[in-house]
Amino acid sequence: MPKGPPTELFxxxxxxxxxxxxxxxxxxxxxxxxxxxAMENLKTEFSDWIADDIARFVNAYDAFLATKDHSRCSNxxxxxxxLKGQAATFEFPLVARVASSLCKLIxxxxxxxKVPLPxxxxxxxxxxxxxxxxxxDVSNLTALTLVEELEKRVTKALAHASHES
Amino acid sequence: MSGYRxxxxxxxxxxxxxxxxxxxxxxxxxxxxxxxxxAEDGERAxxxxxxxxxxxxxxxxxxxxxxGVEFAQMVRTSPKTPNPFVPIIMLTGHTHIxxxxxxxxxxxxxFLAKPVSVKGILTRLVSVIEQPRPFVRTSTYFGPxxxxxxxxxxxxxxxxxxxEVTAVDG
Numbered sequence: 001m002p003k004g005p006p007t008e009l010f011x012x013x014x015x016x017x018x019x020x021x022x023x024x025x026x027x028x029x030x031x032x033x034x035x036x037x038a039m040e041n042l043k044t045e046f047s048d049w050i051a052d053d054i055a056r057f058v059n060a061y062d063a064f065l066a067t068k069d070h071s072r073c074s075n076x077x078x079x080x081x082x083l084k085g086q087a088a089t090f091e092f093p094l095v096a097r098v099a100s101s102l103c104k105l106i107x108x109x110x111x112x113x114k115v116p117l118p119x120x121x122x123x124x125x126x127x128x129x130x131x132x133x134x135x136x137d138v139s140n141l142t143a144l145t146l147v148e149e150l151e152k153r154v155t156k157a158l159a160h161a162s163h164e165s
Numbered sequence: 166m167s168g169y170r171x172x173x174x175x176x177x178x179x180x181x182x183x184x185x186x187x188x189x190x191x192x193x194x195x196x197x198x199x200x201x202x203x204a205e206d207g208e209r210a211x212x213x214x215x216x217x218x219x220x221x222x223x224x225x226x227x228x229x230x231x232x233g234v235e236f237a238q239m240v241r242t243s244p245k246t247p248n249p250f251v252p253i254i255m256l257t258g259h260t261h262i263x264x265x266x267x268x269x270x271x272x273x274x275x276f277l278a279k280p281v282s283v284k285g286i287l288t289r290l291v292s293v294i295e296q297p298r299p300f301v302r303t304s305t306y307f308g309p310x311x312x313x314x315x316x317x318x319x320x321x322x323x324x325x326x327x328x329e330v331t332a333v334d335g
Contacts, residue, residue: 008302009310012250016220016294020169028168028197035195035283042191049184081227082182085258085279089188096280103258 043091050090053083054131057099061124065117073115077106083127093138097147098126105154109161116157123150169294171197175217178203179210179236180225180256185281189223189256192286207231211239218247221293223286226257226268233257234271241272241308249307250300252293256281272308274298 060079083099102123109115126146135143176198180186186203193201202217204210206228213219222240226233237253240246254275255268265276274297275289298309 005304009299010302011299012297014294014297016174016252016297019173019220020171020294021173022169031168031171031196032283032287035192035287038191038195039188039283042188045184052184053182078181078227078229081258082185086182086185089280090184100258 046090050087050092050095050131053079053086053090054095054127057083057127058124061120068113073106076120077103080106080123091136092131094130094135094140094143094147095127098123098130098150101147101151101154105157108158114161119150119153119157122153126150169196169291171290172199174198174221175200175202175219177201177210177213177217177219177222179205179207179222179228179233181205181228182225185225185256185279188281189286192281192283193223195283196287196290207233207236207239210236214240214251215245215247219251221290222251222253224253224255224273226255226259226264234267234273237268237271237273237308252297254289254293269311270306272306274309 057076057079060076064073064076080099080102084096084103087093087096087099102120105119105123106115129146130143133143138144171193176193178186178189178193178201180189180203183205186205190201190203202213202219204213207230210222210224211231214222224233224236231239233255237255240251240253241249252274253272254277255273256277256279257264257268258279259265259268260278268276274293277285277289300308301310
């Protein structure tokens with residue numbers, strides 16, 4: 001077997017440690033409490049932030065629907081992905097879960113012509129409704145049933161697409 | 166014993182979502198970091214990298230234009246990079262193991278799945294400060310060693326065919 005170039009393994013100097021000094025044992029617990037308090041204070045802005053993110057998501061969906069353009073599908077994926085990552089932080093965990101389901105659908109089926117539009121629309125409507133009704137409780141039975149149904153349908157759609165290809 | 170002087174660090178936060186940037190920056194400021202730079206896309210982040218040479222990069226994955234993964238690869242391998250060793254912490258909504266591997270293969274040091282938390286950000290920062298990974302250069306990869314630390318010293322035979330461990334200056 002021909003030998004490739006040698007693998008080089010080396011340890012760069014730890015400039016970060018030199019800069020910050022201190023020790024993990026001496027980690028400033030007050031700083032952690034300060035950060036948690038700052039995060040708590042930000043919560044007053046979360047309702048505006050989630051509203052912005054959902055508006056952007058709905059706009060991305062409308063643009064995709066109007067043009068069926070693949071780049072618009074990427075925008076819809078990015079907006080869904082933002083909701084997937086952020087909605088739980090902004091106290092809408094079920095919105096995050098629906099967005100995650102939509103991300104899975106779009107990411108797996110790729111181009112717009114393979115993405116089943118009614119299922120995309122069902123996700124968008126679910127996110128709208130959960131947000132409209134301010135459902136923040138993950139155990140809300142109606143919302144949970146809706147989310148689980150969407151997840152099942154995505155699984156089914158992906159299995160169907162995989163069977164066809 | 167003293168705590169870390171986070172005020173000595175210059176941190177670049179890259180995320181196309183302004184709310185997420187604000188959230189992360191608020192947490193960093195509470196830790197004591199005062200020198201925080203922000204960018205909403207990879208192109209701007211690259212310009213800031215070259216102008217300001219930050220000590221740590223907190224990086225989103227999904228952004229319009231250059232993705233976080235592409236940005237990390239550029240930082241590690243571009244001849245124009247100001248610091249190929251800069252610790253990169255990826256904050257992302259991606260959670261699948263394939264995405265973790267892809268980020269790792271791009272040269273990302275630490276991976277933090279959203280939703281973000283104070284503890285999550287802090288533990289990743291502590292990790293890059295206290296447990297920096299050695300760097301590896303092969304014909305196809307340059308970046309932090311991709312083998313996960315196990316907390317103990319590996320006692321088996323060396324599996325890299327021609328490993329050389331050296332220290333570098335600078």
